[in-house]
Amino acid sequence: xxxxxxxxxVERFLKYVQIDTQSNPDSLKHPSTExxxxxxxxxxxxxxxxxxxxxxxxxxxxxxxxxxxxxxxKVPVICFxxxxxxxPDCSGTNVKPILHKDYKGINIILxxxxxxxxxxxxxPYLKTHIGHDIITASGQTLLGADDKSGIAIIMDMANYLMxxxxxxxxxxxxxxxxxxxxxxxxxxxxxxxxxxxxxxxxDGGEAGTLEDETFSADAVKITIEGVIAHPGYGKAKxxxxxxxxxxxxxSLPKLDWSPETTDKRQGFVHPVQIEGIAEKASxxxxxxxxxxxxxxxxxxxxxxxxxxxxxxxxTSSMSFEVVExxxxxxxxxxxxxxxxxxxxxxxxxxxxNVVKEPIRGGTDGSRLSFMGLPCPNLFTGMQAIHSKHExxxxxxxxxxxxxxxxxxxxxxxxx
Ligand SMILES: [Zn+2]
Numbered sequence: 396x397x398x399x400x401x402x403x404x405v406e407r408f409l410k411y412v413q414i415d416t417q418s419n420p421d422s423l424k425h426p427s428t429e430x431x432x433x434x435x436x437x438x439x440x441x442x443x444x445x446x447x448x449x450x451x452x453x454x455x456x457x458x459x460x461x462x463x464x465x466x467x468x469k470v471p472v473i474c475f476x477x478x479x480x481x482x483p484d485c486s487g488t489n490v491k492p493i494l495h496k497d498y499k500g501i502n503i504i505l506x507x508x509x510x511x512x513x514x515x516x517x518x519p520y521l522k523t524h525i526g527h528d529i530i531t532a533s534g535q536t537l538l539g540a541d542d543k544s545g546i547a548i549i550m551d552m553a554n555y556l557m558x559x560x561x562x563x564x565x566x567x568x569x570x571x572x573x574x575x576x577x578x579x580x581x582x583x584x585x586x587x588x589x590x591x592x593x594x595x596x597x598d599g600g601e602a603g604t605l606e607d608e609t610f611s612a613d614a615v616k617i618t619i620e621g622v623i624a625h626p627g628y629g630k631a632k633x634x635x636x637x638x639x640x641x642x643x644x645x646s647l648p649k650l651d652w653s654p655e656t657t658d659k660r661q662g663f664v665h666p667v668q669i670e671g672i673a674e675k676a677s678x679x680x681x682x683x684x685x686x687x688x689x690x691x692x693x694x695x696x697x698x699x700x701x702x703x704x705x706x707x708x709x710t711s712s713m714s715f716e717v718v719e720x721x722x723x724x725x726x727x728x729x730x731x732x733x734x735x736x737x738x739x740x741x742x743x744x745x746x747x748n749v750v751k752e753p754i755r756g757g758t759d760g761s762r763l764s765f766m767g768l769p770c771p772n773l774f775t776g777m778q779a780i781h782s783k784h785e786x787x788x789x790x791x792x793x794x795x796x797x798x799x800x801x802x803x804x805x806x807x808x809x810x
Contacts, residue, residue, distance in 0.1 A: 397797055403554055404792045408530065408547035409492050411437075412539040417487040418480035418574045425583050426456040426573035431479050434546075438479075438571055441550060446557045447569070455583040456573035461566055462556055470565025470810040474591035475552065475799060476770070477545030477598060478575030478759065481537060482781040491533040494789075500525040505534030505783065513784045520601060520778060521786075528789040538785035544775035544792055545597030546571060552799035564803040565810065570594070572759060580759040586766060593734050594770040595802070596760045599777075601750070602791040603742060606772040607728050607735050608753035609761040610662070611687040612720035615694060617643065617701050618677040620712045634711045636676035640669055642704045643678060652693075660685055660753065664693050685723055685753055721757045724771065727764040734769055737809065741802035745794055773798065 414434045419427045426432065435452045442450045442460045450460040456479060464470060481487040495503065500522060505511040511534040515521050521529070532538040549569055556562060568591045572580040575598075599606055621636030644666055650656060657663045662684025669678050682693050698715050705713050728734060742749045760770035776791025 396800075400555060402551055402793050402796060404547045404551040404796055405494070405528075405530075405789055407550050408540075408543060408792065409494065411543040411546055412490045412492050415488045415490070416480050416539070417483060418577045420483055420577040425579070426480075427577055427579065428480075431573045432456045434479050435571065435573075438546065438550070442553065442569065445550075445554050447553060451588075453585075457584060458569070458571040459585075459588060460553075460569040462553055462564070462569070464564065464566045465560055466563040466565055466807045466810075468565070468807060468810045470807050471593055472566045472568060472591045473803065473806055474568035474570055474589060474594035474768070475549045476570040476572065476594050476596045476759070476763075477549055478542045478572050478580055479546070480574055480576050481539045481543075482541065482576045484781045485537040485783060486535065487537055487539055490536045490539055492538060493531050493533055495529050495531065498524050498527060498529045503531060503786075505531060508534035508783070511783050513779070513786055518778060518784070518786070524788040524790065529786055530789065531786045532783060534783060537780075537782060538787070540775065540777035540785055540787040541780035542575070542598050542775070542777070544777050544787050544795075548597055548775055548792055548795045548799065551796045552803070555796065555800050556803065562800065562804055563807045565807055567803055575759050581762045581766060584766075586768060589768075591768060593731070594760070594763055594768050595738065596758060596763075596770055596772045597775050597795065597799075598758060598760075599772045599774040601778075602774055602776055602794050603747040604750045604752055604774045605735070605738055605742065606752060606754050606758075608685060608725040609721070609723050609757050610683045610685060610755060611690055611723045612757060613682040613690050613694065614718045614720055615680040615682055615697060616677055616716045616718075617680075617697075618675065618714045618716070619671075620675050621673060621708075622710050623674040633673075634708050635673045636711065637671055637673055639704060639708055639711060640671060640676040640678045643701050644669065646700050646704055658755075662686075662689055662693065664697055681720075683755075685725075687722055687726065721761045722765055724758075724761040724764040724769075727769050728771060731769045733809070735771060737805045738771065738773065738802060740805050741798045744801045744805075745797045747794065747798070
């Protein structure tokens, strides 16, 4: 089915990564950076030239498009989605992608900064790409495979389907979103305009990985009001909120309950910020677990740890504030077993072993799922994301294009 196809994913990818689309967590605007729209408008014009319908970009930078159905069956409308922005953690300005043909299995020294070495020891997945082509940045920026690989894969899938009308499918929607990396990818999304019943994000790592589970997440802020007095005359009066907050931090369990001591399916409670003055200080936490009901258990335990510290400071007071952040997408996806089953079928038709791993974090897909658009995450091949070591194997990107084409067909076959 794909033997004779001339994939366009690599040339598209090399073009997209050279457009700076870094988002900015400190911006109050949508999109957070205007430059993300440079990629939006390029993609819109390419989608039009491939022959897609309803191609639209808006003031927020979203790109919407449709591949019209060519089947007479009633097929659910599926959507493929990737994000336009790159992470604020590492520069995305002046990215110079390098295509390493026929990779030999050696460490790669990046030419613009020889201290940046992509080593086989640190990235053993490189070994699966020996004899194939890989792409890296040049040493001074990230590559932007997260998530321009997803975009290039979706664009090539659209190109394939438009050139191969013999492959039957329902209406397929394409969505590119700004500001995913700063947690704002769905803020101005128009789900009504999108009008899909199922979506897949293309924002995952190794070939074969399929992610249908994320953390559930809350944030907690404990604020301590001390008692202030002139320090020269504070004896038996002054209660220092900074010291109380420090004591709370020191009372947290040391051997478990932390990101540095947990992995796989374990959750954690993680202090992320302390702020304050002697009179009033606060400590902020993120709370994570795959099982939502455990968050309340963690919060109760955290509260009692803090209250125990406060017992020694009867004139001080404490407030304990919980804010919901996001929820495990599995709670939604379990009600739509076909979404995962069809993806698994596409993977195995493409010759891949399915590896299902829970994401120890959140994705736009978890937000979309709870907004009413169930949305697991598929692989693109991206590795070492958000860093100068970021790289991607060409064969993984091509495999992902195949998966999307097969998946579009599978939804039609089962309808
Ligand atoms: Zn991403």
